[in-house]
Amino acid sequence: MRGRPVNGVSPLSVFVRSVVLLVVSLPAAVLLPAAAQQGNGREGDPREEYGRSIVGLSMSLQAWDEDRPWIKRSPANRSANGVMIDDRHLLTTADTLEFATYIQLEVFGRSRPVEPRIVRIDPAINLALLAIDDEETRGMLEPVTLAAETPTGGDLRSVRWNGRQIEAASSRIVSFKVESSWSGRAEHAFLQLRTDLSGGGWAEPVFGEQGLVGITASQSKQISRVIPIEIVREFLERAAADTYEAFPALGAMWQVNGDAAVSRYLGQSGEPRGVLIRQIPWGGSACGTLEPRDILLEVDGYPVDAEGYFLHERFGRLRLSHLFTAGRRIGERVPLKVLRDGRERSLEITLRPYPAALDLIPGDRHTPPPFLIVGGLVMRELDVPYLRTWGNEWTKEAPPHLMARYFYEQEAQTPDRRRVVLITSVFPSGYNRGYHDLRDEIVETVNGRPIGGLRDVLAALESPGGENREFHVIGLSPEASFSQVVLDAAGLEQASAEILQGYRLPGDRRLPEPAFPAGGECPGQY
Numbered sequence: 001m002r003g004r005p006v007n008g009v010s011p012l013s014v015f016v017r018s019v020v021l022l023v024v025s026l027p028a029a030v031l032l033p034a035a036a037q038q039g040n041g042r043e044g045d046p047r048e049e050y051g052r053s054i055v056g057l058s059m060s061l062q063a064w065d066e067d068r069p070w071i072k073r074s075p076a077n078r079s080a081n082g083v084m085i086d087d088r089h090l091l092t093t094a095d096t097l098e099f100a101t102y103i104q105l106e107v108f109g110r111s112r113p114v115e116p117r118i119v120r121i122d123p124a125i126n127l128a129l130l131a132i133d134d135e136e137t138r139g140m141l142e143p144v145t146l147a148a149e150t151p152t153g154g155d156l157r158s159v160r161w162n163g164r165q166i167e168a169a170s171s172r173i174v175s176f177k178v179e180s181s182w183s184g185r186a187e188h189a190f191l192q193l194r195t196d197l198s199g200g201g202w203a204e205p206v207f208g209e210q211g212l213v214g215i216t217a218s219q220s221k222q223i224s225r226v227i228p229i230e231i232v233r234e235f236l237e238r239a240a241a242d243t244y245e246a247f248p249a250l251g252a253m254w255q256v257n258g259d260a261a262v263s264r265y266l267g268q269s270g271e272p273r274g275v276l277i278r279q280i281p282w283g284g285s286a287c288g289t290l291e292p293r294d295i296l297l298e299v300d301g302y303p304v305d306a307e308g309y310f311l312h313e314r315f316g317r318l319r320l321s322h323l324f325t326a327g328r329r330i331g332e333r334v335p336l337k338v339l340r341d342g343r344e345r346s347l348e349i350t351l352r353p354y355p356a357a358l359d360l361i362p363g364d365r366h367t368p369p370p371f372l373i374v375g376g377l378v379m380r381e382l383d384v385p386y387l388r389t390w391g392n393e394w395t396k397e398a399p400p401h402l403m404a405r406y407f408y409e410q411e412a413q414t415p416d417r418r419r420v421v422l423i424t425s426v427f428p429s430g431y432n433r434g435y436h437d438l439r440d441e442i443v444e445t446v447n448g449r450p451i452g453g454l455r456d457v458l459a460a461l462e463s464p465g466g467e468n469r470e471f472h473v474i475g476l477s478p479e480a481s482f483s484q485v486v487l488d489a490a491g492l493e494q495a496s497a498e499i500l501q502g503y504r505l506p507g508d509r510r511l512p513e514p515a516f517p518a519g520g521e522c523p524g525q526y
Contacts, residue, residue: 050168052142054205055082056106056161057092057116061099066386067424069369070506075101081160082116082130083205083212084143085236090130093203093217093227094121095182097128098366106161110137120239123366124184124355125247126217127227127235145211150191150228152176152314156213158197158224160204169197171206171224176312178319179225181217183364185284185354186249187321189312190217191226200224230326248332248351250324251284251358252277253411257295257306266295267342272306273297274339275320280525281411283358285324289349291340292525298337299323324351357515360413361406361420370512372454374461375487376427376499377435377474379443381419381454381512382406399440401479417452418515423474423485427503431495435485445475454511464489 057080062072080096082105097103097118105114114137116130132138151173158171171193180187191214197204201219205212206226214226238245254275257263263272274297280287290296297303302310304320312318324334328351336347356362362383369386372379380386382402390397398406405420413419421443428436443451446460464472472492474485488495500508 049142049144050159050166050207051108052140053084053144054159054161054166055084055090055141056080056164057082057096057203058104058106059097059100060102062101063099064368066369066389069371069380069510080202081204083203083215084141085146085212086143087138088131088133089119090116090132091203091205091215091232091236092128092130093182093215094123094126094128095217096203097121103130105132105137106164107137107140108164109140120235120244122235122238122244122246123182123364124186124249124353125188125227125231125235126182127215127232129236129239144205144207146233147208147210147213147229149210149314150213150230151208151210152316154208156193157207158193158195158200158204158216159207160197160200160202167197169195171195171197174223176228176315176318177225178322181227183356183366184249185251185356185358186247186325187319188231188247188326189228189315189318189322191228193224193226194222195219195224196222197224198222234327245330246353246355247325248285248328248330249354250286250321251281251352251354252286252290253279253281254296254308256308263295266293266339268295268339274304274306275308277338279411281354281358282414283352284354285349285352287525289347290336290338293340295339296320296336297339297344300334300336358413359411360417361410363410367513368510370454370510372457372511373427373496373500373505373508374457375472375492375495376429376432377423377438377485378425378427379421379423379454379457382422382442383419386422386424401442401477402440405442414452416450419453419512421451421454421457423476427499427505429495429499429502431491431499432487435482438482438485441480441482442477443474444477445473447473448475453515454509458509458511461492 059078060075061078062075065071065073080092082090082092085091103116105116114134116132119129119131121128153173156171157168159168174192174194176189177192178187178189201216204216206214214228216224217227218225255278257272257274257276260272274295277290277292277294277296279292280290299320300323304310308320309317310320330351332351333348338345338347356364365383365385370381387394387398423438423441426432426436426438445451446457447464449460451457461472470489472487472489476482476484496508
């Protein structure tokens with residue numbers, strides 16, 4: 001299983017991909033050696049077309065150490081697939097490129113290394129576009145035909161580059177299921193396939209009678225999850241523009257409307273229908289329009305049932321979040337019908353993106369981990385990449401007070417509270433004696449000022465607080481082992497310098513990028 005599994009969230013961390021070869025005796029798989037594309041296959045054999053259109057991507061990568069964010073982990077390797085979509089560009093998935101420091105193409109008949117150039121990456125939709133600038137290599141390749149639409153039934157073929165061979169395996173359409181992509185909260189329908197391709201999930205292109213119908217985003221056992229051609233086309237259109245436009249998302253938390261007593265209490269008669277709006281995070285499309293306790297009945301003319309599904313013309317029963325992402329653009333206005341205070345109302349929301357950066361505790365982060373070392377106290381911002389350092393069972397193994405924040409406040413970002421700040425560890429010294437055992441404690445205030453990010457910590461340290469200006473006072477959350485940390489203000493600068501030198505640390509900070517410009521005055525109701 002790789003990356004994000006089909007039915008859950010798992011870490012995309014540094015690892016070496018294990019290449020799984022299909023046994024030759026399996027009738028569903030075809031191995032195409034390099035010689036076949038030179039004329040050994042029969043004329044018109046689709047395997048020849050695959051050999052000229054699919055390339056291997058061999059990557060060196062190096063991830064940051066989330067426990068010690070000032071250093072990187074050991075280098076590793078990763079292999080994935082790319083498919084030619086025109087005479088210069090390759091399509092792959094964004095997660096395959098994470099932490100990549102060097103990318104090399106593997107092409108039939110080409111031994112000299114070829115390095116593609118990254119053109120666009122969209123983690124929220126998990127697609128990436130690469131360019132091949134080497135003319136000789138481009139002359140050896142051939143673009144695929146993009147299907148007009150994703151088929152809704154029948155057999156398809158999943159294809160990949162594997163050890164300088166082309167593997168093609170039969171795949172069968174199972175269903176369409178709306179899920180989020182690798183990062184952010186944009187959700188759309190994925191094509192679910194049962195495939196004979198073992199160990200897949202590395203951007204394998206999937207073909208039907210009309211051409212390319214999608215690209216694999218993940219695979220669990222023999223079920224692969226494929227980004228359909230409709231989303232691929234939208235991404236390619238955006239990628240060709242001078243300025244890339246993100247995909248929009250609803251940006252509201254909702255629950256099924258299954259309790260008849262609750263629906264009657266909210267003024268709904270008859271069988272429950274629509275979904276109950278639970279929370280409106282700040283900065284999303286829904287803030288300023290929807291309200292908690294609204295019952296969302298209809299989206300753009302599509303009735304929504306009590307489980308949150310609508311009937312799509314081709315894909316069948318889909319979750320309503322698909323209606324805010326697929327085929328939509330930022331700034332587009334979408335009509336809604338809600339039940340509020342016992343009365344049906346017609347509303348419109350203006351679509352906005354909802355990247356991972358809009359969460360108080362982001363699920364992904366595509367920049368080096370920010371950190372700050374103050375008097376030997378190591379501080380960082382809480383996110384899922386850090387929680388994953390507790391292993392595959394991080395939701396069970398991470399400290400309960402951190403998981404409580406994650407479960408109950410993940411989307412609770414506000415303009416003044418963009419992140420949760422932790423003291424993760426301490427470099428012991430005489431200056432910070434008494435606090436050497438601090439681990440993963442949440443910082444609430446510094447010198448009396450509320451903390452909503454590492455930049456707030458630095459600003460607060462400029463002015464010692466409390467009744468006695470001789471000290472820096474760091475207020476911790478109620479569940480911490482200490483209620484506060486008190487440091488000598490006059491000695492902070494010298495102590496910090498001595499700790500950096502004594503522990504041979506490369507620096508005392510890496511500040512986060514400027515906060516994502518969210519919804520302006522758009523109020524959240526969390």
